[in-house]
Amino acid sequence: MSKENKIDTVFKRLRTENKTAFIPFISIGDPDIETSLEIAKTLVKNGADIIELGFPFSDPMADGKVIQKSYERALKRKISMKDAFNFIKKLKTYRDIPVILFTYYNPVFILGEKFAEGAQSAGIDGILAVDLPPEESAELTKYIQDKNIYQIYLLAPTTGNERMKDILSCAKGFVYYVSVTGVTGARKNLPETIRTKVKEIKKISSIPVGVGFGISSKEQAKDIGKSADAVIIGSKIIQFIEDNINDKPAMLRKIAEFSSGIKSSL
Amino acid sequence: MQLPDKKGHFGEYGGRYISETLMPAVIELELFYKKIKNDKEFIKEFNYYLKNYVGRPSPLYFAKRLSDVYKSDIYLKREDLNHTGAHKINNTIGQALLAVKMGKKRIIAETGAGQHGVATATVCALFDLECEVFMGKKDVERQKQNVFRMELLGAKVNPVESGSQTLKDAMNEALRDWITNIKTTYYMIGTVAGPHPYPLIVRDFQSVIGKEVLKQLKKLPDILIACVGGGSNALGLFYPFFKYYQVDMYGVEAGGCGIETGMHAASISGGAPGVLHGNKTYLLQDEFGRIADAHSIAAGLDYPGIGPEHSYFADKKRIIFDSVTDEEAVTAFQKLCRLEGIIPALESSHAVAYLEKIKKEIKGKTVVINLSGRGDKDMHTISDYLASNTLKK
Numbered sequence: 001m002s003k004e005n006k007i008d009t010v011f012k013r014l015r016t017e018n019k020t021a022f023i024p025f026i027s028i029g030d031p032d033i034e035t036s037l038e039i040a041k042t043l044v045k046n047g048a049d050i051i052e053l054g055f056p057f058s059d060p061m062a063d064g065k066v067i068q069k070s071y072e073r074a075l076k077r078k079i080s081m082k083d084a085f086n087f088i089k090k091l092k093t094y095r096d097i098p099v100i101l102f103t104y105y106n107p108v109f110i111l112g113e114k115f116a117e118g119a120q121s122a123g124i125d126g127i128l129a130v131d132l133p134p135e136e137s138a139e140l141t142k143y144i145q146d147k148n149i150y151q152i153y154l155l156a157p158t159t160g161n162e163r164m165k166d167i168l169s170c171a172k173g174f175v176y177y178v179s180v181t182g183v184t185g186a187r188k189n190l191p192e193t194i195r196t197k198v199k200e201i202k203k204i205s206s207i208p209v210g211v212g213f214g215i216s217s218k219e220q221a222k223d224i225g226k227s228a229d230a231v232i233i234g235s236k237i238i239q240f241i242e243d244n245i246n247d248k249p250a251m252l253r254k255i256a257e258f259s260s261g262i263k264s265s266l
Numbered sequence: 267m268q269l270p271d272k273k274g275h276f277g278e279y280g281g282r283y284i285s286e287t288l289m290p291a292v293i294e295l296e297l298f299y300k301k302i303k304n305d306k307e308f309i310k311e312f313n314y315y316l317k318n319y320v321g322r323p324s325p326l327y328f329a330k331r332l333s334d335v336y337k338s339d340i341y342l343k344r345e346d347l348n349h350t351g352a353h354k355i356n357n358t359i360g361q362a363l364l365a366v367k368m369g370k371k372r373i374i375a376e377t378g379a380g381q382h383g384v385a386t387a388t389v390c391a392l393f394d395l396e397c398e399v400f401m402g403k404k405d406v407e408r409q410k411q412n413v414f415r416m417e418l419l420g421a422k423v424n425p426v427e428s429g430s431q432t433l434k435d436a437m438n439e440a441l442r443d444w445i446t447n448i449k450t451t452y453y454m455i456g457t458v459a460g461p462h463p464y465p466l467i468v469r470d471f472q473s474v475i476g477k478e479v480l481k482q483l484k485k486l487p488d489i490l491i492a493c494v495g496g497g498s499n500a501l502g503l504f505y506p507f508f509k510y511y512q513v514d515m516y517g518v519e520a521g522g523c524g525i526e527t528g529m530h531a532a533s534i535s536g537g538a539p540g541v542l543h544g545n546k547t548y549l550l551q552d553e554f555g556r557i558a559d560a561h562s563i564a565a566g567l568d569y570p571g572i573g574p575e576h577s578y579f580a581d582k583k584r585i586i587f588d589s590v591t592d593e594e595a596v597t598a599f600q601k602l603c604r605l606e607g608i609i610p611a612l613e614s615s616h617a618v619a620y621l622e623k624i625k626k627e628i629k630g631k632t633v634v635i636n637l638s639g640r641g642d643k644d645m646h647t648i649s650d651y652l653a654s655n656t657l658k659k
């Protein structure tokens with residue numbers, strides 16, 4: 001029997017504790033590999049239950065300004081998928097936290113089976129390819145299905161009911177509900193509809209629901225945490241990197257404070 | 267077999283590689299288009315505007331002096347004589363009618379050289395639609411005149427400062443806008459690329475070019491030549507001829523400074539399969555799958571990808587792909603000016619330049635070149651190029 005996927009383990013545990021998972025997102029290599037590893041460790045130490053790591057891409061079509069700039073900073077040095085795998089290995093020896101690789105499909109596609117092998121040996125638990133809807137994912141599924149790596153699917157405010165059912169029927173680990181109609185980026189106000197949408201999803205499936213895109217404060221996290229199983233925060237954390245680019249200790253301190261603040265609200 | 271298949275695939279290429287937020291809109295467009303494309307009223311309306319507004323059919327001109335040089339019968343399909351000066355308007359008329367019928371009031375588009383931007387701004391004025399065009403900041407600077415044209419036509423031009431600040435980044439930004447304003451907005455893609463059904467829609471609207479050639483020539487040509495950026499003018503000419511196996515087709519990509527220099531825009535001659543902007547196709551990219559910057563003197567060819575149907579037919583060798591350099595294109599540009607009194611677009615000059623490369627094969631043959639646009643927009647580029655080249659010599 002294969003081992004249980006760590007994403008499942010975390011959600012099971014949190015469910016018994018009646019808690020919501022905190023999933024922070026940062027890009028690998030922003031502002032450089034070493035610092036981003038320290039940031040990842042800081043997040044793990046300060047409440048992250050699962051971590052989402054972005055593989056920097058030249059054309060991040062679904063991302064807002066903050067993540068675009070983060071990728072641009074990371075891309076100043078060429079980062080290969082191998083570097084990303086090494087990064088994840090190092091993080092995993094620090095703490096065995098579930099890791100989701102967040103990427104656009106092309107860097108994965110060109111490696112094909114080699115990607116899956118590398119991902120498995122690095123210990124990646126899930127992969128979220130933003131531009132790879134279920135309709136096109138057969139190729140990737142073929143490579144990862146026997147490796148205990150989940151493909152994480154997205155649902156959006158525009159996703160209709162029938163389509164939602166189809167996606168949920170193949171979802172594994174958790175389903176990622178995109179809370180706003182738009183690109184990534186912190187927002188002061190989030191749509192009122194999030195809670196009803198999460199409830200709709202839960203009526204169809206028992207799979208955990210993570211909500212992300214736009215979340216930037218403890219209050220929002222707390223509110224969303226009432227209905228969702230996970231809260232995903234990216235741009236707000238990455239903004240701390242951008243704002244403190246020349247002051248690493250301050251950068252890490254602010255990220256630690258923010259992170260533990262979020263975790264305590266869930 | 268009908269291509270694309272139900273999921274929008276041309277063999278292994280094409281498809282729909284987009285974020286979930288966009289999926290429902292693209293499916294809606296597919297269903298809507300399927301319903302309307304054979305609708306008599308829709309076809310009548312499309313043809314009405316092609317005839318009375320665009321000025322179709324465009325002439326198929328026998329280029330006598332050029333033919334003498336190459337000892338063959340060379341015909342130019344004069345898309346340069348269309349309203350707005352290029353083939354791009356065929357597609358934007360069709361898509362604007364679609365958008366109106368879908369009840370969309372706001373149109374967005376990406377543009378490189380500005381030709382598709384101008385064609386989009388034009389139809390938006392015609393059909394009273396709000397229009398925003400995304401254009402790389404570098405292109406805004408290179409193509410000031412087209413920016414001004416778009417603004418005169420009532421469009422808002424948004425310079426894109428991210429990435430390489432060229433066409434691919436303009437397309438990224440257009441997609442970001444579309445994700446944000448999906449409910450109200452129609453995305454008017456300018457070539458046979460993007461997620462399904464765009465490659466199909468744009469091909470259908472552009473194939474008026476090839477259909478007219480079939481009628482005008484009254485016999486089958488031996489050879490078709492077209493330049494290829496995304497591939498819409500080429501597919502427009504080629505598509506009605508695919509079933510005639512005796513007709514050879516050449517797609518001419520932008521070789522820039524030469525494929526070996528890495529500074530080019532030839533996705534098939536110098537790229538590899540990958541996924542970008544909603545489809546799987548040949549792309550310029552590095553070994554890590556990151557998209558490379560393209561280079562061509564012709565801004566309209568300056569894109570690191572190509573439509574998926576071309577990738578399919580390239581593998582099948584039904585279309586032969588090759589490239590010509592900036593220099594070869596400029597030489598052909600000058601040749602056409604002097605021999606025929608026609609100033610072609612730099613993009614189209616690539617197709618003309620290819621005659622030189624296959625001059626042995628074309629002797630005694632009938633050749634049709636798609637003259638996809640006129641060169642008015644390129645005056646600055648040409649004069650700068652010629653000036654810097656005399657300096658070098």
Ligand SMILES: Cc1ncc(COP(=O)(O)O)c(C=O)c1O
Pocket residue numbers: 352353354378379380381382456457458493494495496497498499500565566567611613614638639640
């Ligand atoms: C005159 C002309 N020809 C060709 C192209 C290239 O596009 P495509 O390959 O889609 O025909 C352009 C694009 O701007 C153009 O303006």
